[in-house]
Amino acid sequence: MLALTVTAAGAVFAGPGVAAPLWPGGPDIPGAPAAVQTPPPENGAAPVKNPPALPQANFAAPGISPGDGDVVGVAQPIIINFKDPVGDHDAAEKAIRITSSNATHGHFYWHGDKQVRWRPEEFWPANSDITIEAAGTKVAYKIGDEVITTADDATHTITITRNGEVVKTMPTSMGKAKHETPNGIYYVGEKNRKMVMDSSTYGVPVDSPEGYKVDVEWATRLSSNGIFVHAAPWSVAQQGVSDASHGCLNVSTADGQWFFENSQKGDPVVVQNSTGTFTGDGMSDWN
Structure with a gap:
């Protein structure tokens, strides 16, 4: 990036900038490092310390199954029921956080506009601790033996x-x-x-x-x-x-x-x- 300098005589010349902008189009702050935005953990990932805040949910606090404190089998999907139909499925998924003590990849799938489910691609690892957060509702439960x-x-x-x-x-x-x-x-x-x-x-x-x-x-x-x-x-x-x-x-x-x-x-x-x-x-x- 080039910085513009104006001399006492009014001449203008360009020289190297002193710092990269913190974000595209953002201001230059001399000596400040470029900011790197941390992406939110993928659903199904292991819990992280101080995770980024979830986006504002486009739904009210939902019902979640399994319930808090439950112990379930390795094939049990997560079922989230909404009080009202959800039009923007992608935005709703971004406002849900699922973590597992034994990280696993999975995916969302919808049953109409009032229910979304999530399951791992393979069965859950046995004896995993699962947490779900969505619009202020938080549930913690356990996967039992396989x-x-x-x-x-x-x-x-x-x-x-x-x-x-x-x-x-x-x-x-x-x-x-x-x-x-x-x-x-x-x-x-x-x-x-x-x-x-x-x-x-x-x-x-x-x-x-x-x-x-x-x-x-x-x-x-x-x-x-x-x-x-x-x-x-x-x-x-x-x-x-x-x-x-x-x-x-x-x-x-x-x-x-x-x-x-x-x-x-x-x-x-x-x-x-x-x-x-x-x-x-x-x-x-x-x-």
């Missing part, structure tokens, strides 16, 4: 590992012809000690050939549209042998209870060697 369930329709077997070690196997009967359990990555949701499963809730009358209304125990939800791991004493003869359900993972009463008691919200359940792909469901974040 508990992964694999349901293989070729062998009709469910295998559960904890931190890489097999801890349980159980025979299962999955979806029969025309009701096949889709392949994909599910994750544990709500749990019902007892519930009524009613085919009419998804358009199949109870009195039709494929209809049913049955009391079920130890039901662990895997999808929003009604796929569960649950006790099915009526299909024990098929479990480990063939498929007989309407899409659920049928297991014995003892195995249903074990899964209910030993799985946690957000634990992944991988279905393989079936047909189709699990998509278009409120819990299909990994597909």
